[in-house]
Amino acid sequence: MAMTKQEKLDKKAEALYEKKHKRRYKRTAGDVTFDILNHAFFLIFTIMCIFPFYYIFINTISDNDLVRKGAINFIPRGIHLGNYASMMNVGDVGTALFVTVARTVLGTVLMVLASAFVGYLVTKQEMWGRKIWYRCLIVTMYFNAGLIPWYLNMSMLGLTNSFWAYVIPGIVAPYNIILVKTYIESIPGELEESAMIDGASYMTIFRKLIWPLSKPILATIAIFGAVGNWNSFTDSLILMPDAPALHTLQHKLYTYLNAATNLKSVMNSGSGSVTGAAAANVLNAKTIKYTISMVTVLPILMVYPFMQRYFEKGIMLGAVKG
Amino acid sequence: MNKGKVADRLYIVLRILCIVSLVALFIPAINPARISGLISKTSSVFTCGTSYGALTRNFVRAFSKGWVGTLTMQMVFGGSICIIIGFAATAAGGCMSLGSNKLKKLGLIPSAIGAIVAVIGCFMINWAANDIQGTPNPDRVEPMKPGAITVFMIISIALLVLSVAIFFLLPKVEKGEKCHIETKYQLFLLFLPFLALCIVFSYLPLLGWRYAFFDYKSGQDLSLENFAGFKWFAFLFQNPATRADLVRVLRNTLAMSGLGLATSWCSMAFAIFLCEIKNLRFRRIVQTFTTIPNFISWVLVYAVAFAIFSTDGFVSSLLVNAGVLSTGTNFLMDNSHMWIKMLLWGMWKGLGWNAIIYIAAISGIDQQLYEAASIDGAGRFQKMWNITVPSLIPTFMVLLLMAIAGILNNGMDQYLVFETPYNTDTITVLDLYVYKLGINSGQISLSTVIGMFKSVISVILLFGANKISKLIRGESII
Numbered sequence: 001m002a003m004t005k006q007e008k009l010d011k012k013a014e015a016l017y018e019k020k021h022k023r024r025y026k027r028t029a030g031d032v033t034f035d036i037l038n039h040a041f042f043l044i045f046t047i048m049c050i051f052p053f054y055y056i057f058i059n060t061i062s063d064n065d066l067v068r069k070g071a072i073n074f075i076p077r078g079i080h081l082g083n084y085a086s087m088m089n090v091g092d093v094g095t096a097l098f099v100t101v102a103r104t105v106l107g108t109v110l111m112v113l114a115s116a117f118v119g120y121l122v123t124k125q126e127m128w129g130r131k132i133w134y135r136c137l138i139v140t141m142y143f144n145a146g147l148i149p150w151y152l153n154m155s156m157l158g159l160t161n162s163f164w165a166y167v168i169p170g171i172v173a174p175y176n177i178i179l180v181k182t183y184i185e186s187i188p189g190e191l192e193e194s195a196m197i198d199g200a201s202y203m204t205i206f207r208k209l210i211w212p213l214s215k216p217i218l219a220t221i222a223i224f225g226a227v228g229n230w231n232s233f234t235d236s237l238i239l240m241p242d243a244p245a246l247h248t249l250q251h252k253l254y255t256y257l258n259a260a261t262n263l264k265s266v267m268n269s270g271s272g273s274v275t276g277a278a279a280a281n282v283l284n285a286k287t288i289k290y291t292i293s294m295v296t297v298l299p300i301l302m303v304y305p306f307m308q309r310y311f312e313k314g315i316m317l318g319a320v321k322g
Numbered sequence: 323m324n325k326g327k328v329a330d331r332l333y334i335v336l337r338i339l340c341i342v343s344l345v346a347l348f349i350p351a352i353n354p355a356r357i358s359g360l361i362s363k364t365s366s367v368f369t370c371g372t373s374y375g376a377l378t379r380n381f382v383r384a385f386s387k388g389w390v391g392t393l394t395m396q397m398v399f400g401g402s403i404c405i406i407i408g409f410a411a412t413a414a415g416g417c418m419s420l421g422s423n424k425l426k427k428l429g430l431i432p433s434a435i436g437a438i439v440a441v442i443g444c445f446m447i448n449w450a451a452n453d454i455q456g457t458p459n460p461d462r463v464e465p466m467k468p469g470a471i472t473v474f475m476i477i478s479i480a481l482l483v484l485s486v487a488i489f490f491l492l493p494k495v496e497k498g499e500k501c502h503i504e505t506k507y508q509l510f511l512l513f514l515p516f517l518a519l520c521i522v523f524s525y526l527p528l529l530g531w532r533y534a535f536f537d538y539k540s541g542q543d544l545s546l547e548n549f550a551g552f553k554w555f556a557f558l559f560q561n562p563a564t565r566a567d568l569v570r571v572l573r574n575t576l577a578m579s580g581l582g583l584a585t586s587w588c589s590m591a592f593a594i595f596l597c598e599i600k601n602l603r604f605r606r607i608v609q610t611f612t613t614i615p616n617f618i619s620w621v622l623v624y625a626v627a628f629a630i631f632s633t634d635g636f637v638s639s640l641l642v643n644a645g646v647l648s649t650g651t652n653f654l655m656d657n658s659h660m661w662i663k664m665l666l667w668g669m670w671k672g673l674g675w676n677a678i679i680y681i682a683a684i685s686g687i688d689q690q691l692y693e694a695a696s697i698d699g700a701g702r703f704q705k706m707w708n709i710t711v712p713s714l715i716p717t718f719m720v721l722l723l724m725a726i727a728g729i730l731n732n733g734m735d736q737y738l739v740f741e742t743p744y745n746t747d748t749i750t751v752l753d754l755y756v757y758k759l760g761i762n763s764g765q766i767s768l769s770t771v772i773g774m775f776k777s778v779i780s781v782i783l784l785f786g787a788n789k790i791s792k793l794i795r796g797e798s799i800i
Contacts, residue, residue, distance in 0.1 A: 011602055031702060038595055042608045049674065050611045052626040055636050059629070070639030070650070118516045127509035133517055140524035143781055146773025147753070148760040149530025156350055157522070158369030158376065169523045172516050202509065231619035233735060238761055250621045254739065257621075257628055286634055293625035300617050305610055311617070312678055 053301060060084070060291045068284050083291045086283055092245065093252060093292060100249040103166040104229040111225045112218055114171045119180025120210050124202075141174045147238075154239055161243035166235060176221040179314075183217040184210060220314045223307050230299065253292050329491040333419055336433070336484045340416040343409045343440075343477050348522070354444065354471040355402045357451040359464025360384065367474075371402030389459045397450040404443025405474060411436025412481050417511055421503035423493060428501065430489045437482035444475045534770045554771045564768070567755070574661070575751040579729040581665045586725060589673055590718055593680030594710050598702070609681070612674025620735035623671055627654060627740070657745035664736065664749065679721075680714055687713045720791070720799055727787040730776050752776055 027035075059067050063078025071077070088094045121127065122134045144150065159165035187210070195205050211218075236251040247255070283291075304311070346352055347368045355361070355370040360380040370377050377399055384390040411432040418429025454465040503511070534555075537548040558564055599605045615623070630636045631653035638650035687710065695705050734753035741749050750758070756776070760769030791799045 007602070007606075014600065014602055034598075034702070038598055039604070042596060042599065042604075045673075046608050046611045048670065049615055052630055052636075053614075056626070056629045068634075070634050070642065073636060073640060073643075114516060118513065121509055121513045124509050126506050127513065128506040129510065133510075133513060136517065136525075137520055140520060142784055144524065144777060145527035145530055146770065146777050147756050148766060148770045148773055149527040149533070151761065152530045152533065152766070153523070153527040155364050156366060157348060158365065158372065168519070172519045172523070174520075202512070227617050231617075231622075233619055233621050238757075250619050253625060254621045257625060289625070290629060293622065293629065296625070297618055297622050301614065304614055304617060308610055308613070311613070312682075 053297060056290050056293050056297075060287060060294050064282060064284055064287050067287055067290075083283060083287055084295070087288070087291045087295065090283065090288060091252070091256075092247075093249075093295070095245055096247055096249045096252040097295065099163070099166075099246055100230060103163070103232075103248065104226055107167045107170050107229045108222055108225040110167060110171050111173055111176065112222045115173055115176040115180050115221055116211060116214065116218055117206065118172070119177050119214075120184055120206050122177065122181050123184050137172070137174050137177060151238055160239050161241070161246065163246055165239045166229075166232070166248075170225075170229070173221075173225070176225070179221060180214060180217055183214050187213050216313070220310045223303075223310045224314050227300065249292075249296050253296050256289055256292055325491045326493065329488050332484055332488050332491070336481070336488065337416050337419070339477060339481055339484070340409075340413045343481070344413055346474070346477070347406060347409060348526070352468075352470040352473060354405075354447055354468050354474045355398050356468050356470075357398060357447065357454050357466060358390070359466065360462075367402050367405055370398065371406045374399050377402075384459075384463055387459070389457050389463050390454060394450045394453045397446045397453075401443040401446030401450065404446065405440050405478075408436040408438070408440030408443060408478065411439065412485075415485070417514070420507040420511065421501060422499070424495045424499045425501045425503065427489065427492055427495055430485045430492075434482060434485040434489070437478050437485060440478035441475065441482065444471055444478060447471055448475075531770065531774055533767050534774055536767060538767045539764065550767070554767050557768065558771060568772075570747065571750050571752055571755045574748060575730060575732060577661050578664055578732060578751060579725075581661060582668065583722070583725055583729075585665065585669065586722055587718070588669065589676035590680050590711075590714055592673055593677040593684060594706055594714075596677065597681060597684050597710075598706075609674065609678070613678065614674075615671045616675035618671075620739050623667060623736070624739035627667070654740075655742060655744060657742070657748065660745050660748040664740065667736065667740070676721075679717060683714055683717050684710060716795065719795070723787040723791050723799055727780070727784040729783065730780055 055073070058074075058076035059072050060083050061079050061081060062072045062076045063080070064083070066072055066077055088097075118137075122130060122137075124130065127133075145153075154160055154165060154169075159168070191209060191213075192205055195209055200208070231250060232248065233250040233254065236246070236248040237254070240246045240251075348366050350356075350364050350366045350369075353361075353366050353370065355367050355377075356363075356365070361370070361377065362379070365376065374395075378385070378395050381390060381395060385392060385395075413436075415429040415431070415433030415436065418432075419426050421429070448471055451465070451467050451471065454463065455467075457463045457465055535550060535552070537550045537553070558568065596605060596608060599608075618626075628635065632638070633650040633652040635650075635653075637653065638647065641647040642650055691709050692705055695709060700708065730752055732751045732753060734751070734757050737749050737751050737754045738757070741754070752772070756769045756773050759765045759772070788798050791797060
């Protein structure tokens with residue numbers, strides 16, 4: 001990973017500080033012991049956090065027969081990528097993947113657009129009844145009717161067993177609206193005023209001024225929204241009892257992890273499509289479970305390191321009140 | 323009274339009627355399109371008019387046997403669409419009434435047309451309702467004439483009459499007058515769709531609280547016959563089995579939340595010790611990897627647990643290879659110390675992430691404090707204890723208060739995925755209990771009562787925590 005400019009500067013400053021520091025006092029034996037223990041603790045905890053993913057990953061790419069025997073613990077052997085190819089034909093994992101991607105993309109885009117627009121509107125003092133309506137939105141963060149009334153409401157709206165149940169309820173996200181509103185309020189008001197004087201309408205100001213200026217915060221809420229959508233599991237579990245084709249990847253994974261008995265039939269249907277492959281690389285119950293886990297976690301593992309600063313910015317913004 | 327004032331009064335009635343008609347579209351209890359028992363009880367006009375497939379789901383047999391003509395159902399479908407479009411047009415007209423005189427006049431045209439379309443829709447459904455009475459097999463088709471048709475008809479006609487009346491009461495449009503809405507209303511109208519979404523998904527569920535007062539079984543009507551008053555509230559405390567369940571569930575909930583509270587200082591310690599590491603690259607790597615678990619779902623955490631601790635998982639196969647165990651053991655089936663295990667999984671997932679807010683707070687501490695302390699001869703731990711910790715306490719208090727306010731909200735995902743038949747006694751928390759009672763066992767009324775209690779207590783706790791925060795720190799947390 002290439003270091004950013006800021007990191008390089010930090011490091012330089014750190015080195016300089018160290019130099020100055022060392023001249024001032026010597027590290028005692030206690031210091032050294034503490035440092036070693038401290039490093040050891042964090043090293044172990046980090047390994048605990050990352051090793052399971054590594055373990056699952058090497059088990060999905062190793063020889064399936066060895067995996068079944070439990071022989072793959074640290075080093076992959078007999079590397080092949082056949083499991084991922086055949087996974088798409090097992091059960092309806094392919095459909096689940098499609099549904100999950102669709103809801104993540106659609107849900108996130110709509111949520112970001114709505115949050116940006118509403119966040120902008122509620123900064124406008126001129127709006128009729130602004131305070132009341134804004135409070136109406138915010139209160140919903142702290143108070144909800146409960147699971148069962150929510151479920152009955154969704155079924156009343158005809159959103160059970162329907163794809164739109166994943167998308168529409170998430171469009172208005174009060175917390176994100178607060179974040180955007182706070183951000184927009186920090187943009188100098190003169191910019192908007194001068195645009196107003198030039199005769200720009202609210203929509204124009206939003207499109208040409210507010211939207212581009214608030215991109216950092218929008219990126220942050222987009223990334224949080226996307227992760228939330230991707231991970232969402234309860235809505236699929238509760239709202240889609242009669243529509244297995246609409247189950248999300250998380251729900252599928254949950255089903256497969258718990259399905260010790262009927263995996264046999266799935267395996268057979270899966271292996272039918274990979275008859276050409278070596279006999280050793282036929283999927284077994286263990287590799288199916290591991291491969292779906294990997295498919296489900298991979299997007300997050302791949303995206304996270306690059307988006308980390310947005311995530312961290314998000315939690316810091318959360319500390320700012322609306 | 324002059325004409326303008328009368329028109330203003332009538333406008334208020336029109337707007338209220340518009341809102342009522344829009345809400346009525348979503349309420350299954352007054353669904354005029356439910357002309358047969360085969361149409362689902364939970365469907366509203368809106369669902370009838372949006373999906374022909376859902377409307378006729380139970381009609382396959384009726385169609386093939388010729389009990390009901392397809393034309394009848396198409397009329398119901400068309401009528402529903404007409405009502406939806408009609409009411410939407412009226413509402414659009416109602417929105418335009420916030421503008422200038424010309425816009426008001428223009429807005430009355432969609433209002434009137436919408437009302438007419440809605441009346442036509444009502445007639446179509448009425449025709450279908452009369453038609454279905456003549457079915458050869460009334461036992462199966464259960465034809466009925468919903469009284470709601472009359473209600474919808476009256477609303478539509480009232481809308482029509484009002485629109486026309488206001489049209490003649492409004493002053494004539496002068497030449498050169500422009501369409502214009504005042505800024506404050508313009509902004510409100512832009513905001514309105516989102517407010518509507520919020521109301522539909524966050525406030526409308528409150529209507530569901532009425533199920534707490536009925537003997538409700540899924541798919542039944544709410545009528546005076548099954549009105550139960552406070553029966554379920556009393557049941558909760560009087561029925562020994564339910565009471566025992568509830569005590570057990572509350573014990574689990576409070577125990578696990580309590581353990582979480584008791585260990586909430588851990589993320590602060592994590593941050594402090596991490597900041598003691600001077601190698602920035604190592605620190606960065608630790609921070610990146612320890613925060614990843616926070617972004618995977620509980621199902622994936624379970625998948626991880628499965629990979630590591632199940633019969634043929636990592637730990638088992640290591641132990642078998644080392645000769646400690648003869649066959650693999652499924653550690654996940656072990657139901658001892660469930661509370662501690664759940665706590666540890668929670669920490670594995672959240673520790674690194676929760677530390678970030680403290681790390682940011684530490685980097686905000688004035689470095690001169692540390693330098694001054696060094697000169698005074700303070701050691702490393704003294705600096706940590708006397709400078710870093712006190713600076714983090716305000717942040718810690720806010721997070722602690724928030725955690726106390728959320729003591730009943732453990733969420734159900736974690737406990738649902740880790741639940742097995744063996745550990746269900748010690749793992750079921752309130753959220754999971756409500757889910758199992760309501761969704762799996764169909765005890766809608768009882769679980770609604772429990773959910774109500776939970777919502778109300780949570781809000782009280784939140785306001786309490788807020789009050790305390792105001793008293794101590796002079797700042798609110800919500």
